[in-house]
Amino acid sequence: MHNFLFVASENDAIPHCKAGGMGDVIRDVPRQISQKGDTVHVVVPSYSRLHQNAKFISDLSFSLRGLEYVAEIYEVKPKKDFSGITHYVIHHPEIQAGDIAHIYHNDLNEPFYTDAIKYFIFCTAVAQAVKTNIFGDLDVIHLHDWHASMVLFLRRYHKEYACLKNIRVIYSIHNLAIQGIRPFENNYSSVRNFFPDVDFNYDELKDRRYQDCINMMALGIRFSDAVHTVSPSYKNDVLYPSNPPEFIGGEGLEEDLNQADREGRFIGILNGCNYRNIRRARKNNxxxxxxxxxxxxxxxxxxxxxxxxxxxxxxxxxxxxxxxxxxxxxxxxxxxxxxxxxxxxxxxxxxxxxxxxxxxxxxxxxxxxxxxxxxxxxxxxxxxxxxxxxxxxxxxxxxxxxxxxxxxxxxxxxxxxxxxxxxxxxxxxxxxxxxxxxxxxxxxxxxxxxxxxxxxxxxxxxxxxxxxxxxxxxxxxxxxxxxxxxxxxxxxERFTWEKSVDDYYKSLYKLPA
CATH class of the missing domain: 3.40.50.2000 (Glycogen Phosphorylase B;)
Structure with missing residues (x-):
């Protein structure tokens, strides 16, 4: 039996935690994995609302900004129970609901200002939960989009979380256009402010266009054991520079994606669709x-x-x-x-x-x-x-x-x-x-x-x-x-998760299907 951890910003397996298609993936892939007899833990932020009436599991203490932070992890009841899957949310007062689907913030003056803060806190809390063995012995951590990529930052640079180096980490790209770009320093919502004691490498993290900034999407691409995008044709598209609006390609990350491809780490696998246990509406309503x-x-x-x-x-x-x-x-x-x-x-x-x-x-x-x-x-x-x-x-x-x-x-x-x-x-x-x-x-x-x-x-x-x-x-x-x-x-037409997840096991997880 294998043990997985999914880390994401959305999860449609629990109520009121979806803004887009990523929420469907985080709902459906663990269900397919569980059908193989493996166990899956799925964790998302609480956004100061999803932990209400949930089961308290533990406090999580860690250092950020030179201060002690204490977050709380809760087990949440899903919309449908599936054997082998446990759903969690992490609560901290600074992880607030945004104005987009009560999840993301739309900071017009400083893009990703508020979201970077909450996902810095969330990812560190996740790393602490892994360290304290809340999810058990993990074989694979599967991160989704830039919101989860700081787990890889902690894995690479933070001495407290060296345990992450023993676990295979996969990074899935759902929306390459949204990259989580923030300043390295001189800003409250900066890497240096939140991780003042971590000795990190600026050159390994920097955005190729804005060199005084970290690109958290690039971080996921550069540091993961395998990079995954959610269709073969999109994988081919993003290896080439964008020429908008006629063509949208790698959005400035094509150099990193081509490097991952040369290393055999970049894989395109089409998402599936759920054809069983469907939530149906009444017709003519x-x-x-x-x-x-x-x-x-x-x-x-x-x-x-x-x-x-x-x-x-x-x-x-x-x-x-x-x-x-x-x-x-x-x-x-x-x-x-x-x-x-x-x-x-x-x-x-x-x-x-x-x-x-x-x-x-x-x-x-x-x-x-x-x-x-x-x-x-x-x-x-x-x-x-x-x-x-x-x-x-x-x-x-x-x-x-x-x-x-x-x-x-x-x-x-x-x-x-x-x-x-x-x-x-x-x-x-x-x-x-x-x-x-x-x-x-x-x-x-x-x-x-x-x-x-x-x-x-x-x-x-x-x-x-x-x-x-x-x-x-x-x-x-x-x-x-x-x-x-x-x-x-x-x-x-059938685009089944069964086929997609078999490909995950073979190409991403490197496990027998």
Whole structure:
């Protein structure tokens, strides 16, 4: 039997701890590992809320900023129990909930200022928990994105945590664009301030562009025993420099990634999708679930502009409780440049899509929270276009209903390491319209299981996006035989975690599957 520790910022196996697709991975991979008879411990921050009503395990004492810090580790009850998996959260008053999904902070003036502080504390607490044997004797520690990479800093430089050197450490990249760059010193949220007594090597840690800063994504790539990204096509993309917006590649880290590749440490394995024990919504409940969520959010919302918009959205939903549209297009995603750059830069293209939908009594439902400028744009368009429902919140019931009752799932990602949403839509037999990038290349086949747009310039990409949408609507209404075949093919596709985790054991963990 092997013993694993997963360290991440999100975990959708426990309630209210998800902002994006990483939460799905942290939920599903341990479940697949447990089916092999191995044990998994999963730890995330508490964000000053997830430890409430949880089981206290231990205090964790460690030194930061030349002071004694005491964090607390709790065992949390998951949404579903699986033998061999234990879920934990770490609480400390400085590990606060952010404004993005009550997890991440959006520090506009100093990016990653607040998040770096909380993940410095979190990672040190995790290292202390490993040292005090709370997770038992570990064979593998699997870190996810920059939020967990400081465990590798401690492993390499901190004398208190030399025990980490005896454990294989894997680093998974979920979003290469978000790198956790902070100053080395002369700032409260700096490495030197939090680790004043640690003798670290600046050259090994520095960002190649901002040499007075640490790049915590680079740290994970440079110091882990294996680097993993979540689709083969995305792995190939990131070995080349970015040329935005036509091509998003290594985002300044291609030199480190090529080095890892030359060393045989860089592996692309497609994420899987859960096809068993699925949380299902009741059919024909989409608009009821939206209305119900809005009423709940209205009772909690203190900002007037947000409550006004919720009321506006509620009014737009009401007619659909009685009379459904003839076509539903949907998107569920964090509102970021990665997901909706095409809408932000070319809102006229999105407005054209909404007009095409209006001609066929169709609507566009977009659910998400995220960057303020994206929320503001989508609120504005919602006021302009009757057939655009912008659900500016997070609700599992609404999300499940969207995946169940949509006709077309739209994923115009500028880049996409893997993507889980297209798999969830296809699982329900719904075709997707996607941009030809990253993991979307590996999962959607044009005119077979869905629709793909591309172009050799930004303008051509946007034009092809709109033209592809016209093609989709034309096929749906004029060629039902072809449409139903694509639906059938989409539903038959299987991207299983069983296969993905077998590849993890072989290529990442170096363990018998």
């Amino acid at each position: 989409l608009y009821f679930n939206i209305a119900s969520a809005i009423f709940e959010w209205l009772q909690q919302e203190s900002k007037k502009y947000k409550s006004d918009f919720l009321a506006h959205t509620g009014e737009k939903v009401m007619p659909y409780l009685k009379r459904k549209p003839d076509f539903v297009c949907s998107s569920v995603a964090r509102l970021t440049e990665q997901k909706f750059y095409f809408f932000k830069r070319s809102p006229e293209a999105f407005l054209e899509i909404l007009d095409l939908l209006a001609e066929v009594n169709g609507i566009f439902i977009l659910l998400g929270t995220g960057a303020p400028e994206y929320e503001e744009l989508l609120r504005k368009i919602s006021h302009e276009k009757k057939n655009f429902l912008f659900i500016n919140g997070q609700s599992e019931d609404v999300i499940d209903s969207i995946y169940l009752e949509t006709n077309l799932y739209f994923m115009p990602s500028l880049f996409e390491p893997c993507g889980i949403s297209q798999m969830l839509a296809m699982r329900n037999g719904h075709p997707c319209l996607v941009h030809h990038t990253g993991g979307l290349i590996d999962t959607v086949r044009h005119l077979e299981t869905g629709f793909v747009f591309d172009g050799n310039s930004y303008d051509k990409k946007v034009r092809n996006m709109v033209d592809s949408f016209k093609h989709v609507l034309n096929m749906f209404f004029e060629d039902k035989t072809k449409w139903r075949l694509i639906e059938k093919n989409a539903k038959k």
